[in-house]
Amino acid sequence: VYKGAPTVIASPDGRTYVNPTGNQGLAVAGTGDCLAGSIVAFLAQGVEAVAAAALATYVGGHAADLLAEDKGMLGMNALDLIDTLPYALLDLA
Numbered sequence: 001v002y003k004g005a006p007t008v009i010a011s012p013d014g015r016t017y018v019n020p021t022g023n024q025g026l027a028v029a030g031t032g033d034c035l036a037g038s039i040v041a042f043l044a045q046g047v048e049a050v051a052a053a054a055l056a057t058y059v060g061g062h063a064a065d066l067l068a069e070d071k072g073m074l075g076m077n078a079l080d081l082i083d084t085l086p087y088a089l090l091d092l093a
Contacts, residue, residue: 021061030078063088
């Protein structure tokens with residue numbers, strides 16, 4: 001996962017994905033750790049590695065988009081992101 005604007009997910013077999021969700025509020029300390037934890041959570045549920053990375057990136061970006069709508073991007077932090085992840089999952093379910 002190349003975290004940036006936009007975030008790109010690539011696999012050793014050449015598959016690549018560009019994530020359409022997220023915003024500059026994710027450019028704060030700790031959001032990469034949230035992403036890593038989300039990837040591992042999907043892996044633990046049996047999701048294939050590249051799919052887990054793409055899914056976690058999409059959900060985390062969607063959570064950041066929900067936060068931006070609710071609170072704005074200024075002052076967004078990793079704890080806000082963690083708290084919003086369940087709502088992002090429900091919204092996408």
